Amino acid sequence: DAGVTQSPTHLIKTRGQQVTLRCSPKSGHDTVSWYQQALGQGPQFIFQYYEEEERQRGNFPDRFSGHQFPNYSSELNVNALLLGDSALYLCASSLGYRGYGYTFGSGTRLTVV
Amino acid sequence: GQQVMQIPQYQHVQEGEDFTTYCNSSTTLSNIQWYKQRPGGHPVFLIQLVKSGEVKKQKRLTFQFGEAKKNSSLHITATQTTDVGTYFCAGGTGNQFYFGTGTSLTVIP
Numbered sequence: 001d002a003g004v005t006q007s008p009t010h011l012i013k014t015r016g017q018q019v020t021l022r023c024s025p026k027s028g029h030d031t032v033s034w035y036q037q038a039l040g041q042g043p044q045f046i047f048q049y050y051e052e053e054e055r056q057r058g059n060f061p062d063r064f065s066g067h068q069f070p071n072y073s074s075e076l077n078v079n080a081l082l083l084g085d086s087a088l089y090l091c092a093s094s095l096g097y098r099g100y101g102y103t104f105g106s107g108t109r110l111t112v113v
Numbered sequence: 114g115q116q117v118m119q120i121p122q123y124q125h126v127q128e129g130e131d132f133t134t135y136c137n138s139s140t141t142l143s144n145i146q147w148y149k150q151r152p153g154g155h156p157v158f159l160i161q162l163v164k165s166g167e168v169k170k171q172k173r174l175t176f177q178f179g180e181a182k183k184n185s186s187l188h189i190t191a192t193q194t195t196d197v198g199t200y201f202c203a204g205g206t207g208n209q210f211y212f213g214t215g216t217s218l219t220v221i222p
Contacts, residue, residue, distance in 0.1 A: 035212070042117075042201050042212035043156065056209045090155060101146060101158035102210070 004029075004093050004105035012111045013081050019110060021076040025093030026103045032074040033102065034066060035090040043090055049074050050096070078110075086112045117204045119213035127221050132189040134216035136202035144205040145178055145185045150215075151198040159187075192220045 005024040013019050025032050031050045035043035045058035049068035063079045072093075078085055088109050092102035116139040126132050136145065144163045148156035160169055162178035162185065169176045175188045185202055199217045203210040 033210075042215045045209055045211060048209070058209070092156075101161055102156075103158065104148075104155040106155050 004091055004103050006089075006091050006105035006108050008108060009106065010109045010111075012113060015081055015083060015112055017081050018077065018079045019081060021078075021089050021091075021108045021110070023074045023076070023091030023093075023105060025072050025074070025091075029093035029095050029103065030072050031094045031096060032068060032072065033092045033094070034074070034076045035092060036060070037088040037090055037107070039087075046076070081112045083112050086110060117202060117211045117213040119200075119202060119216050121216055122214065123217045123219070125219045125221060126192050128194060129191050132192050132196070132218055134187050134200050134202075134218075136185040136187075136204070136213050138183045138204045138211075140183070140206065142182050142204040142206060145182075146203040146205065146210060147176060147185075147187055148201045148203060148212075149198050150201065154198075156201060189218075192218070194220050194222055196220055 004026050007022045033048040034046040036046055037043045046060050046064055047057040047066055048055050052068045065077045068074045088107045090107045091105045094102050118137050120135050144161055146161045147159040149159055150156045160176050165182050166180045167178040173190045177186045187200055189196055197220050199215045201215045202213040
């Protein structure tokens with residue numbers, strides 16, 4: 001039973017560039033949530049996708065956008081990268097948007113230089 | 114906005130000692146989850162509490178949800194070196210979960 005898969009695992013981008021991160025949820029899960037985790041901090045909620053729609057959004061600017069595909073996989077896009085966007089980006093899946101517990105992927109470590 | 118705070122931020126204990134981390138929310142929660150994140154790893158789901166005053170146990174771990182559903186605690190009895198990591202609570206309101214600031218546990222053998 002596959003867990004949550006994220007790609008790439010590491011990424012280095014230049015300030016001002018755009019980046020796309022990908023997530024495949026755990027088999028049987030239909031909801032994907034994205035979190036940003038800065039070093040030494042707790043994960044911060046970016047947004048959640050269910051039934052291919054953004055259901056909830058945290059306090060992140062419009063530079064952060066996403067998408068969910070019919071197979072439940074998801075993408076996180078960040079435009080006009082800032083140095084402060086450097087963080088571990090975590091994808092978490094669940095069954096239903098009120099699912100019991102999230103299964104997290106190993107994350108994508110984004111470094112903006 | 115929603116805030117979930119945890120104390121302490123760091124805790125060093127001798128192996129065999131007990132450990133407790135506390136989680137406090139600025140607003141009433143519908144439920145609370147606890148996660149463990151090992152150094153360099155990702156959060157791993159431990160448990161979810163839903164009912165006011167609920168207490169759940171997993172071997173040496175005891176989880177409590179406050180009567181007012183605004184606070185929670187995780188207690189580990191007789192810590193082991195395998196307990197090392199950062200413990201996060203995540204308070205749920207509707208279908209969003211707000212993670213706490215985490216408590217980093219170091220166990221000294």
